[in-house]
Amino acid sequence: MTFLSTFAPSGGRRLFRSGFIMPAVLIAIVAILVVAPLVRILLSTLTPEGIAAWQAVLASPLSFNLWWRPLFNTMILGFGVASGCLVIGGFLAWLVVLTDVPGRRLLGLMATLPYMIPSFAAALAWGTLFRNSRLGGSAGFFETNGLAIPDWLAWGLVPTAIVLIAHYYSLAYTIIAAALSSVGADLVEAGQMAGAKRPRIFFGIILPVVTPALIAAASLTFAGAVANFAAPALLGLPVRMQTLSTRLFGMIETGQNERGFVLALLLIAVSALFLWMSDRIVSGRKAFITVTGKGGRTKRFPLGAWRWPLFAIAVIIGLLTTVMPVLVLAASSLAPQSGALFSNWTLHFWIGEGGGEIAQGQAGIFRNPVLIDALWNTIRLGLVVALTTMLLGLALAYTIVQRRGSLLATILSQLAFVPLLVPSIAFAAAYIALFGAPIGPLPSLYGTFALLVIAASAHNLPFAVQSGRSVLGQISADIEESARLTGAGLIRRLFAIIFPLAIRGLFAGAILVFVKMVRDLSLVVLLFTATSPVLSMVAYRYAAEGFMQFANAITLVILVVCLAASLVAHGLQNRVQKWKET
Amino acid sequence: MLKRLMKSALAACVVLPTAAMATDLDSMTPEQLLPLAQKEGSVTVFSLSSRIAKVEKAFEAAYPGVDLIGLDMSSTKQIARLEAEQQAGVHAVDVLYIADTPVVFTKLLEAKRIVNYVPPRVAGQIDDRYKGPLLTQRLSTKVLMYNEKAYPGGSPVTNLWQLTQPEWQGKVLMVDPSQRGELLDLLTEIALHPDEMASAYKAQFGKDIVVDADLQGAGEQFIKDLFANDLILVPNSDVLNKSVGDAAAKNPPVGFGTYSDRRDNEKEGWALQIANDVEPANGILFPAVLTIADKAPNPAAARLLIDFMFGDDTPTGGAGFEPFNVPGDYATRTTIAHHPDSVKLDALKAWTIDPAKTAAARGRVSDLIITLQ
Numbered sequence: 001m002t003f004l005s006t007f008a009p010s011g012g013r014r015l016f017r018s019g020f021i022m023p024a025v026l027i028a029i030v031a032i033l034v035v036a037p038l039v040r041i042l043l044s045t046l047t048p049e050g051i052a053a054w055q056a057v058l059a060s061p062l063s064f065n066l067w068w069r070p071l072f073n074t075m076i077l078g079f080g081v082a083s084g085c086l087v088i089g090g091f092l093a094w095l096v097v098l099t100d101v102p103g104r105r106l107l108g109l110m111a112t113l114p115y116m117i118p119s120f121a122a123a124l125a126w127g128t129l130f131r132n133s134r135l136g137g138s139a140g141f142f143e144t145n146g147l148a149i150p151d152w153l154a155w156g157l158v159p160t161a162i163v164l165i166a167h168y169y170s171l172a173y174t175i176i177a178a179a180l181s182s183v184g185a186d187l188v189e190a191g192q193m194a195g196a197k198r199p200r201i202f203f204g205i206i207l208p209v210v211t212p213a214l215i216a217a218a219s220l221t222f223a224g225a226v227a228n229f230a231a232p233a234l235l236g237l238p239v240r241m242q243t244l245s246t247r248l249f250g251m252i253e254t255g256q257n258e259r260g261f262v263l264a265l266l267l268i269a270v271s272a273l274f275l276w277m278s279d280r281i282v283s284g285r286k287a288f289i290t291v292t293g294k295g296g297r298t299k300r301f302p303l304g305a306w307r308w309p310l311f312a313i314a315v316i317i318g319l320l321t322t323v324m325p326v327l328v329l330a331a332s333s334l335a336p337q338s339g340a341l342f343s344n345w346t347l348h349f350w351i352g353e354g355g356g357e358i359a360q361g362q363a364g365i366f367r368n369p370v371l372i373d374a375l376w377n378t379i380r381l382g383l384v385v386a387l388t389t390m391l392l393g394l395a396l397a398y399t400i401v402q403r404r405g406s407l408l409a410t411i412l413s414q415l416a417f418v419p420l421l422v423p424s425i426a427f428a429a430a431y432i433a434l435f436g437a438p439i440g441p442l443p444s445l446y447g448t449f450a451l452l453v454i455a456a457s458a459h460n461l462p463f464a465v466q467s468g469r470s471v472l473g474q475i476s477a478d479i480e481e482s483a484r485l486t487g488a489g490l491i492r493r494l495f496a497i498i499f500p501l502a503i504r505g506l507f508a509g510a511i512l513v514f515v516k517m518v519r520d521l522s523l524v525v526l527l528f529t530a531t532s533p534v535l536s537m538v539a540y541r542y543a544a545e546g547f548m549q550f551a552n553a554i555t556l557v558i559l560v561v562c563l564a565a566s567l568v569a570h571g572l573q574n575r576v577q578k579w580k581e582t
Numbered sequence: 583m584l585k586r587l588m589k590s591a592l593a594a595c596v597v598l599p600t601a602a603m604a605t606d607l608d609s610m611t612p613e614q615l616l617p618l619a620q621k622e623g624s625v626t627v628f629s630l631s632s633r634i635a636k637v638e639k640a641f642e643a644a645y646p647g648v649d650l651i652g653l654d655m656s657s658t659k660q661i662a663r664l665e666a667e668q669q670a671g672v673h674a675v676d677v678l679y680i681a682d683t684p685v686v687f688t689k690l691l692e693a694k695r696i697v698n699y700v701p702p703r704v705a706g707q708i709d710d711r712y713k714g715p716l717l718t719q720r721l722s723t724k725v726l727m728y729n730e731k732a733y734p735g736g737s738p739v740t741n742l743w744q745l746t747q748p749e750w751q752g753k754v755l756m757v758d759p760s761q762r763g764e765l766l767d768l769l770t771e772i773a774l775h776p777d778e779m780a781s782a783y784k785a786q787f788g789k790d791i792v793v794d795a796d797l798q799g800a801g802e803q804f805i806k807d808l809f810a811n812d813l814i815l816v817p818n819s820d821v822l823n824k825s826v827g828d829a830a831a832k833n834p835p836v837g838f839g840t841y842s843d844r845r846d847n848e849k850e851g852w853a854l855q856i857a858n859d860v861e862p863a864n865g866i867l868f869p870a871v872l873t874i875a876d877k878a879p880n881p882a883a884a885r886l887l888i889d890f891m892f893g894d895d896t897p898t899g900g901a902g903f904e905p906f907n908v909p910g911d912y913a914t915r916t917t918i919a920h921h922p923d924s925v926k927l928d929a930l931k932a933w934t935i936d937p938a939k940t941a942a943a944r945g946r947v948s949d950l951i952i953t954l955q
Contacts, residue, residue, distance in 0.1 A: 135814060233817035237816060246761065250760040429663070437670040447672075525655055546843075
């Protein structure tokens with residue numbers, strides 16, 4: 001739909017109502033939520049110290065190690081991880097959604113798990129297997145069994161990329177699966193009737209149709225890999241590999257904020273360029289409308305002799321990326337010594353009574369009175385943020401899709417992507433400074449739950465917008481237009497048509513936001529003022545005191561919460577989209 | 583929220599009608615502070631340690647009617663939050679319990695975002711150098727640690743310069759100093775002692791050191807040589823302790839770590855021990871300070887809390903200090919006895935950092951290590 005056609009049939013008043021008000025409101029919201037903090041960060045790099053930082057980063061003897069080399073590593077990681085995630089996530093999504101592979105539910109569930117497991121767990125799992133003698137201490141599984149592991153496989157870019165793919169492919173899976181499920185049987189059957197062979201159907205019909213989802217998945221996994229700190233720090237530092245995220249963290253951690261902000265701004269610029277190019281690819285081609293309101297049933301390909309081999313491959317991927325990290329996490333919540341993960345297991349860290357010799361007399365996490373409070377706080381925060389983010393994200397995605405190719409859409413989609421790359425600590429600080437003081441008649445938001453929700457919604461916006469876009473892009477304009485002709489307003493259309501049709505993509509996005517919110521620490525710790533904490537803060541407390549077992553036990557609790565949330569979402573979407581059942 | 587603002591505004595009216603009153607608060611005894619603090623009702627503290635929870639219990643038991651709200655946050659986050667809050671005109675926190683003093687010094691003290699306060703009750707029992715520019719409550723360490731199981735005869739390193747030799751190539755560990763302030767402070771302190779580093783060089787190699795033209799002094803030369811000798815950087819102290827301390831290791835590396843982590847030896851199966859007999863020094867002692875935020879909403883309760891966290895007159899420091907009394911950390915209050923199992927503070931061969939001097943030299947050292955990576 002072009003910019004003009006929104007105007008044409010509706011007449012003057014309608015134009016003013018839905019054609020102008022909504023984008024204006026959205027621009028205002030995005031300006032406040034995203035642009036204002038960004039401008040504030042930008043301004044802080046235009047002070048004399050900031051100018052010196054720009055110079056140090058871009059034109060000094062430091063630039064090579066401070067910017068160019070980390071940029072190079074970061075881009076390799078970003079592109080490597082994005083392509084790896086597309087291949088693995090896409091493969092699994094195709095297998096689960098479009099074929100008759102056995103155990104589809106199990107495979108689908110396993111494929112959504114890795115994103116809920118923190119990336120440090122995957123990095124730890126890698127270390128448990130591949131750690132070599134470079135650091136001293138106990139070696140990994142392979143070296144203990146006589147297999148020498150070279151440095152390049154134990155440390156640096158290769159393991160970091162593998163671990164990040166293992167972590168982020170589920171993000172790609174979630175988005176691509178949501179889009180694939182909207183490829184109707186009629187399209188595929190039409191192809192079959194015209195005599196197209198299976199590869200032809202795949203490359204000629206399915207692939208073009210899900211391209212927006214592929215681009216969305218690539219963008220998010222790219223940004224995730226680029227912004228990830230834990231994996232490159234754990235696996236890269238021992239061979240002095242720095243990425244922009246480790247550099248950025250280090251600069252802020254050692255009090256050189258301006259340099260950190262300069263790096264962040266440059267990273268945003270580089271990523272924006274990448275996103276802009278991918279946007280061009282999407283908007284340069286025709287959009288394929290697949291959700292037409294007719295024949296929404298999904299068609300499954302018979303795999304024949306390949307059923308079991310492909311199933312085996314999928315299971316192996318799931319085992320390596322899900323079971324391994326969870327096993328390491330679980331073991332490290334049971335083992336009294338972090339160096340010997342698989343001996344002397346005890347349940348003390350979960351349910352122990354405390355007062356004894358273990359863990360300096362601390363009781364297990366389920367005896368910590370704070371835990372229930374924290375659990376409740378965490379779920380409440382996750383739900384509220386997921387809801388607000390999705391509402392805002394849906395409105396944004398709707399506008400972007402409706403005005404595809406226009407300047408407005410380009411600007412909005414670029415801006416909606418930025419928060420993913422702004423370091424949480426800078427983001428949160430900007431929010432306190434911006435909204436801590438009363439603005440006009442509005443009271444100060446400092447210390448309120450509302451400020452936390454607003455900041456978190458803005459911070460997680462990219463997930464909602466990207467996943468919303470990829471699904472909305474497929475919904476036919478006919479349905480909406482028919483509704484509009486019968487006099488349905490925007491809100492009515494949203495709730496009666498868009499929501500039910502796009503529910504799978506929306507829930508996919510909501511889950512991603514929920515998971516991110518439940519795990520995220522930096523944003524919460526700066527904006528939270530209540531003394532009853534959230535789970536990630538409890539985990540941090542334990543970890544800061546050196547009790548990794550408790551911290552890992554809490555991480556597992558977080559995992560269970562995320563898993564439960566995603567199962568509930570799955571159940572809900574099946575109830576809404578009953579016509580999908582065949 | 584509004585209620586809280588009103589309350590603090592009210593408290594400000596009651597307690598702070600003139601600036602002279604603030605100086606009065608500084609000279610009050612805990613007994614005089616208590617009724618004012620009870621009128622304020624609460625005190626909010628940002629703490630680098632989660633052990634503030636134990637202080638909370640003890641404080642509220644000792645001073646009923648004053649609610650302690652403790653939020654544990656890393657030093658970096660405390661600084662970011664305080665700066666942002668004060669820029670927005672919000673004054674919500676009273677006390678900061680914080681390390682990373684070089685950054686605190688430039689970003690908070692010089693910008694007048696915090697004020698120094700020394701409780702009169704304990705002022706006579708603390709060395710002058712710990713009373714300003716910020717009040718130090720205790721000292722922590724970043725010192726050379728080795729594996730006492732693998733080296734039962736004592737530290738395998740007796741001079742820092744040995745670490746730049748082939749036998750220690752790829753066998754010295756350190757948390758990346760471009761990621762963590764304390765390690766950057768350690769290297770900065772080494773750079774700030776060029777003469778001692780030069781004479782240690784002479785003691786080790788029997789000749790005068792030749793410093794590269796682009797470097798300033800023997801300390802910077804040491805940093806460069808250490809990096810050139812394949813110094814291994816790790817992301818956190820957990821990784822470092824496991825690698826250096828593993829009791830089963832045959833040929834373990836050494837590393838710059840935290841002395842007090844030795845208390846986990848038994849629990850974790852480590853054999854960490856401090857290498858104290860090292861020329862010219864084995865590392866640094868750095869302060870954890872207690873300070874009051876500018877325009878603190880509860881100024882009397884804030885002072886009462888800082889006073890409380892220096893402990894009572896017993897050798898353990900009682901409930902106010904005990905949570906922080908671990909072997910390998912050192913109380914600045916002289917009445918508190920150091921742990922019997924650890925090296926005495928005056929026998930420890932570590933340099934104590936001076937936040938102001940470190941802050942001035944830190945940038946240069948940070949730039950140096952970036953070029954060395």
